[in-house]
Amino acid sequence: MPINELVSTISNLILILFLVGIPVYGALKGVRVYETFVDGAKQGFEIAVDIIPYLVAILVAVGMFRASGAVDIITGMLPSVLLDFGVTSEIIAMALTRPLSGSASLGILGEIVTSQGPDSFQARLGSVILGSTETTLYVVAVYFGAVSITKTKYAVHAGLLADLVGVIASIVVCRLFFG
């Protein structure tokens, strides 16, 4: 079995272990699993509604930023020395978009794969960056939104710093492996 399939099979088995294993364990312990499930699940809608204002705030701002073309302008201002490391403007655009939008950064990676080829350094670097960074603002909006927190202390700094470290580490690691 190719690694790709093996890894995804393991992931799916873990999901099933959570989803089926927990109720089976509960039943063995004498828990009335159906009633307990329904009781816990009731909060689902309330939480979803709580998140709406936070997500509207973040997604509207992020959507405007993307539509304005500001990412292209920032990309153009970055030093050309990055090019020597194989870091093209598409890679920079993807890295800048990543904390803002998961689907948009995946879209940029798709363009890189098409234009540079799926086995190119750029395509691999983009993939590694995607795997080592996160859609920080989305996660912050959803997680803090669920508990109505607006004073986020240093959580956003930490997330953005992690994205920056992820990008730099990706460039270094890809130079070592694929350079």
Add this chain to the structure above:
Amino acid sequence: MLNIIWLFLLVASTVTALMTGNLKNLVNSVPEAAMNAFKLSIGLTGIMALWLGIMKIAEVSGLTNKLSSLIAPIMVRLFPGVPRDHPAIAAMAANMIANMFGLNNAATPLGIKAMKDLDSLNTTKGTATHAMCMFLAINTSSLQLVPFGAIALLAAGGSSDPTIIIFPAIVATSFSTVSAVCFARFMSKLKRFQD
């Protein structure tokens, strides 16, 4: 921080759009994004309810406590403000496992559950606790070991070896996670963030 980022995104995009003549695009994006945010939130309801129900069974059956005591030695070091038998420990652990394996549909509801549990320990509602910041730092640093989305793209593009990126991605994501944890720990010691 969110105040600054939010205002920056709004003002910077307006200034840029005025300069580049993208104003129409900019304005059109607004209702679309607002609608999208609503759909995403409401779309969470089903999967959220599912995992809240499953986690309730885990709690009532005592599984949460068992899991907590198993991983408490690590978690107590990461989250010193959380008692070792608190349900937040198990919810955070479940979220991290789901994240590592790229199970986003499970990770988000479990993470929200963990935040609810952490908030029950919060004495200053509306303000994040150190444990919440650490949990967010870990989550936003990307825990996913195998980037399925990227591998699928490479494979679809006809790559001869799409999984070649797995190992480099694990190395890079370890750096980002470790730096996020160290940073959050450092910040939690600063005077200005003491309650």
